[in-house]
Amino acid sequence: MFTLPPLPYADNALEPVISANTISFHYGKHHRTYVDNLNNLVKGTEFEGAALEKIIAETAGKADRAAIFNNAAQIWNHTFYWHSLRANGGGKPTGKVAQMIEASFGGYDNFRKELSATTVSQFGSGWGWLVVDGGALKVVKTGNAEVPFTKGQKPLLTIDVWEHAYYLDHQNKRAAYVDAVIDRLLNWEFANQNLP
Ligand code: MN
Numbered sequence: 001m002f003t004l005p006p007l008p009y010a011d012n013a014l015e016p017v018i019s020a021n022t023i024s025f026h027y028g029k030h031h032r033t034y035v036d037n038l039n040n041l042v043k044g045t046e047f048e049g050a051a052l053e054k055i056i057a058e059t060a061g062k063a064d065r066a067a068i069f070n071n072a073a074q075i076w077n078h079t080f081y082w083h084s085l086r087a088n089g090g091g092k093p094t095g096k097v098a099q100m101i102e103a104s105f106g107g108y109d110n111f112r113k114e115l116s117a118t119t120v121s122q123f124g125s126g127w128g129w130l131v132v133d134g135g136a137l138k139v140v141k142t143g144n145a146e147v148p149f150t151k152g153q154k155p156l157l158t159i160d161v162w163e164h165a166y167y168l169d170h171q172n173k174r175a176a177y178v179d180a181v182i183d184r185l186l187n188w189e190f191a192n193q194n195l196p
Helices: 020-042 052-059 063-084 095-105 108-120 174-184 188-193
Strands: 126-133 136-143 154-160
Touching: 020 063, 052 063, 063 154, 063 188, 095 108, 095 136, 095 188, 108 126, 108 136, 108 174, 154 174, 154 188
Parallel strands: none
Antiparallel strands: 126 136, 126 154
């Protein structure tokens, strides 16, 4: 059985960018529902008891497995998202990621602009990501539940731009939410830990 992983901080730790109220729905309802759905969907199938990453890899791109893929990938994405954020985070990176951002984007300001623009421009529900692709860092976006690692890209950080991530706090102002996450919440220690 899959279980809802613990939130790595208090429900009000990300205020005022992400309120405890948003966390109560986003983590307490949406993330939990993906867990409940996946447990029901895999019951009695070959995926019962399989690891989450294996389920995602084996159902990606298969139309007849879309429900299992969507719920499995959304569990993975949300757990990764909670860890991509921290209180008093954001701003300039540290460690090896900082050097890689210099090399891949020509400096933090270029990187910040690209991460913001790419994430904000995801049409409809989805995710903005910082990934490692072939030894360099890239900013990419994915729609709905799609995950970069099914295409060989290693995620370092993600930003959820489904409306449930920001609507209670920022309404339609997606860019205000994305920029505040980048400037105040990104967890660069987590990004460094995810380097291959
Ligand atoms: Mn979400």
